[in-house]
Each structure stands twice: as structure tokens, then as C-alpha cells.
Amino acid sequence: DIQMTQSPSSLSASVGDRVTITCQASQDISNYLNWYQQKPGKAPKLLIYDASNLETGVPSRFSGSGSGTDFTFTISSLQPEDIATYYCQQYDNLPTFGQGTRLEIK
């Protein structure tokens, strides 16, 4: 299995801050990398697919970049409704998820 190492595991930031989460794959996965947002008690929601493509309807403050083994997810200006856990997921081989980043408001 391809291992996905996501960091940090938790993050506290203020409204308006720029927030960055990283995901590292154990081998080259090209751009086969997606990002999801999961709010408490809810199903995950796709935000970014193929490393950098914003899903329709997702606010433009969310973005993704990277290829190969190193990927970054960014919220340009944190909003209160962004409080959630964020997961990366690779699909170069059988899918695997990162362990998640819990984002809190400071």
C-alpha cells in the first residue's frame, strides 16, 4: 500500500489566517491526489481533485498544489465555517487516506 503522511495532525489558527497542510506519499503518485473536508457528524466532501483542481462550488480560498510525492493544501483566509478535519487521499494505486488534520479556530 502507498502510505500517505499528512501534517500537522492538528492546527489552531485565527480567522483570516493562511493555513497550509501537507501530504507526503511513500512513492511517486503523479497528481493522483484528492483533498476532502469532514465536519463533525457529517460525511466527507470533495474539495480538490487531481492535486490542484477545485471542485465545482467550492470557495476559491481553497487550493491545492504538488505532484510526485509532495502535496500542499491551502486555505488563503480562514473562515469560521472551515472548522473541520481535512484528509488527503491518493488513487495512483488502491486508495489510501492521510491520517487527517483537525483544524480549530484560535
Place this chain on the structure above:
Amino acid sequence: QVQLVQSGAEVKKPGASVKVSCKASGYTFTSYGISWVRQAPGQGLEWMGWISAYNGNTNYAQKLQGRVTMTTDTSTSTAYMELRSLRSDDTAVYYCARDGGIAAAGWFDPWGQGTLVTVSS
């Protein structure tokens, strides 16, 4: 709109089986796959497997091989996930998701509401 509606919560005894359904609407069912993902209490997401709604091809996570079977009924646009020989560590919320992968799993969007399966004696 695209929607996946799952069956209700289940309580099972160790060693039993569970079958969760996932009814799709709002899109051409056979043009996508369905992936199943589970989440143990307070834990992260674990991909379980994928099925093509077009031809029934499947890929399963290695750790579940032999215990899980995924099927579809194209006449009702419904996917099913059966897990056998249940153990306490199978207690989790089980999600189905429309899968955009063509020949294998890809991106998951949208997701069903989740089905809580509790395994307890």
C-alpha cells in the same frame, strides 16, 4: 441533484454478517463506480473497496479480502456492501460514495449519509 441514500443503522453480534445498501439518484448510475469507505469511532477514513456499476468489476482492500463483497443492482441504481465474520473492530460508520474512477477507484463525490454498524455481543 446527485444523491446517495444509505440504509439504516445496524447492530450485529460477532461472527454475523451485515449488508448495507446505497441508492443512487440524479445521475446515470452505470457511468460511475461506487467506493465504500469506513470510519471507526474517533478515527480516520479507511477505503474498503470499489465496484464498477458499468460491469461489476471490483477492487477490495487487501485487509478485507475474503470478508467483503460489493455488488450493484442496475435496475434500481443501488449498490450493496456485505461484510462477513464481523468483529468488534468492524464497528464504524460505513459510507458509500460515487467514484469517478474509470477502471478503478478515483475521487469520491458525493458521499452517502453514512450507516453506523455496531458489532457487540
